[in-house]
Amino acid sequence: MSASEQTRKELTVRGLIVGIIITLVFTAANVYFGLKAGLTFSTSIPAAVISMAILRAFRDATVQENNIVQTVASAAGTLSSIIFVLPGLIMIGWWTGFPFWISFAICALGGILGVMYSIPLRRALVTTSDLPYPEGVACAEVLKVGSSGDAEHAADIEHGRAGLLAVLWGSIVSAVFAVIVATQVFASDVAQTFRIGRKGAVSGYDFSLSFALLAIGHLVGLSVGIAMLIGTLIGWGWGVPHYSSLVPDLTSSAAALAQTAWSHKVRFLGAGAIGVSAIWTLLKLVKPVASGLAGAMAASRARKAGKA
Numbered sequence: 001m002s003a004s005e006q007t008r009k010e011l012t013v014r015g016l017i018v019g020i021i022i023t024l025v026f027t028a029a030n031v032y033f034g035l036k037a038g039l040t041f042s043t044s045i046p047a048a049v050i051s052m053a054i055l056r057a058f059r060d061a062t063v064q065e066n067n068i069v070q071t072v073a074s075a076a077g078t079l080s081s082i083i084f085v086l087p088g089l090i091m092i093g094w095w096t097g098f099p100f101w102i103s104f105a106i107c108a109l110g111g112i113l114g115v116m117y118s119i120p121l122r123r124a125l126v127t128t129s130d131l132p133y134p135e136g137v138a139c140a141e142v143l144k145v146g147s148s149g150d151a152e153h154a155a156d157i158e159h160g161r162a163g164l165l166a167v168l169w170g171s172i173v174s175a176v177f178a179v180i181v182a183t184q185v186f187a188s189d190v191a192q193t194f195r196i197g198r199k200g201a202v203s204g205y206d207f208s209l210s211f212a213l214l215a216i217g218h219l220v221g222l223s224v225g226i227a228m229l230i231g232t233l234i235g236w237g238w239g240v241p242h243y244s245s246l247v248p249d250l251t252s253s254a255a256a257l258a259q260t261a262w263s264h265k266v267r268f269l270g271a272g273a274i275g276v277s278a279i280w281t282l283l284k285l286v287k288p289v290a291s292g293l294a295g296a297m298a299a300s301r302a303r304k305a306g307k308a
Helices: 011-035 044-055 063-084 086-091 100-127 135-147 151-182 212-221 222-246 252-308
Strands: 189-196 201-208
Touching: 011 044, 011 063, 011 212, 044 063, 044 151, 044 212, 063 086, 063 135, 100 222, 100 252, 151 212, 151 252, 201 212, 201 222, 201 252, 222 252
Parallel strands: none
Antiparallel strands: 189 201
């Protein structure tokens, strides 16, 4: 094997092992956060940072190997998205449990459809698109810097190591805090429900101190956090008081009324908004998918004509 081939290792056993371990950890975290907060985080950049820090311990690690690790680990964000589908079948009453083989088949078919869609969408959304792809660009820069041994990148490499240490210390502090809260040394949240006016309207608040939620906020960014805050204000500032006042009940507790209004009315407004946005996104993708398929078929015909 030549020296150039040795320096371009890509698919290695250690890379797959590291990628699988990161995937398991990130998938578990994404599933937990998704069920708790209703959103998941992208794992590409954190996986690239962790991969860079781990594989730099090996002298023969390459940027291609780092890319394989972060590609494997980035599947955690995709795998965890199933938590938004299967629980929905329970909520609408179509399922009463999670049958293993049916759930497995749904996940497998979803993966196959994803790969199939990526073929026509690549030309429409990547090749001929002007989308900036900031996360992909940032991930590529992390991989290039982390795999470089140049002196000019020493500060960036040290910054990557500091990022990994921050992840480790954050995990330790969060675990210690969870233990303290579990022992009830002090409360982690402050919740209160109350009545508004004389028509029986109720509302409430629940302020929770959670390092997990702080981490989610840091990962999703300010714009997503503001959107969630606006949704919370709409739900509990207007939705719960409005729907609870439609059927005045001065005998039940404020907490029970607020939970009933939230469970049976307000959260379906959010589900409807998500449904409309999903349908709108699909409608916007019809033209790119059609043009991508047409371009792919035209390229295939051109290749066949050239070979003839």
